[in-house]
Amino acid sequence: MDRVSSEQSMNAENQDLVSVGSSIEAKSLLTKVAAWVSDRNIPFLISSIGMIAMLLWAGSFKMTAPGAEGIIPLVSNSPLISWHFKVFGPYVGSDLIGLTEIIAATLMIVGYLKPKAGIVGGLIACVMFFITSTMVMTTPGAIIVVKGLRYMSFTGLFLFKDIISLGVAFYLVTYFGKRAILSENKN
Numbered sequence: 001m002d003r004v005s006s007e008q009s010m011n012a013e014n015q016d017l018v019s020v021g022s023s024i025e026a027k028s029l030l031t032k033v034a035a036w037v038s039d040r041n042i043p044f045l046i047s048s049i050g051m052i053a054m055l056l057w058a059g060s061f062k063m064t065a066p067g068a069e070g071i072i073p074l075v076s077n078s079p080l081i082s083w084h085f086k087v088f089g090p091y092v093g094s095d096l097i098g099l100t101e102i103i104a105a106t107l108m109i110v111g112y113l114k115p116k117a118g119i120v121g122g123l124i125a126c127v128m129f130f131i132t133s134t135m136v137m138t139t140p141g142a143i144i145v146v147k148g149l150r151y152m153s154f155t156g157l158f159l160f161k162d163i164i165s166l167g168v169a170f171y172l173v174t175y176f177g178k179r180a181i182l183s184e185n186k187n
Contacts, residue, residue: 044175047168048112051125052105054165059101068094074159077138080131100124111176115183118176125169132162 026035037043061067068091075085075093085093104124111118136142142156152160 043171047171048108048175051165051168051172052108055101055105055108055125059098059105062094062098062101065091067098071097074132074135074139074155077140078131078135079138080134097128100128104128108172108176111172115176115179119173119180122169122173122176126166126173129162129166129169132159133166135159136163 026032062071071094072085072090075081075090075097084096087093088096104121107117107121107124111121136152136156136159139155139159141153142159143150144153144156145151
């Protein structure tokens with residue numbers, strides 16, 4: 001996206017769509033509800049708080065014996081990260097994965113005040129969730145066959161949520177990115 005259209009996009013997104021005197025106004029009840037949600041920044045708040053809570057909780061759990069043991073079959077079968085356990089072992093390896101999640105969450109928290117930190121936290125989450133999203137295809141038992149039809153097992157569904165989390169992480173990168181761009185251009 002070029003600089004001009006990027007600036008126009010940011011200005012359009014930052015407009016209050018239902019304010020008096022605005023060139024664009026929500027008219028139907030449905031669009032007024034959408035504008036109300038947008039004006040209060042609800043998508044960002046739910047996405048960021050949910051992501052931060054999940055990363056802190058999951059990261060902390062991975063630093064326990066049950067947490068480490070729970071991810072052994074996932075990590076061990078992934079061509080993208082199985083080397084990690086071979087180098088560090090499952091317990092230290094799990095600690096490092098948990099620490100990475102906690103660092104990403106912490107950077108997102110800092111991103112509320114310093115958006116560039118939020119960008120870094122979001123990018124870390126993008127890498128993590130890309131790797132875990134591929135585990136749907138590499139983890140034995142993630143896909144099962146029932147009466148000739150393929151379904152995701154509980155493990156498969158557990159991993160599939162990381163595809164959604166990958167989308168949220170990219171959304172947070174763009175949100176923090178727009179805030180950082182606005183901050184850089186405040187002069």
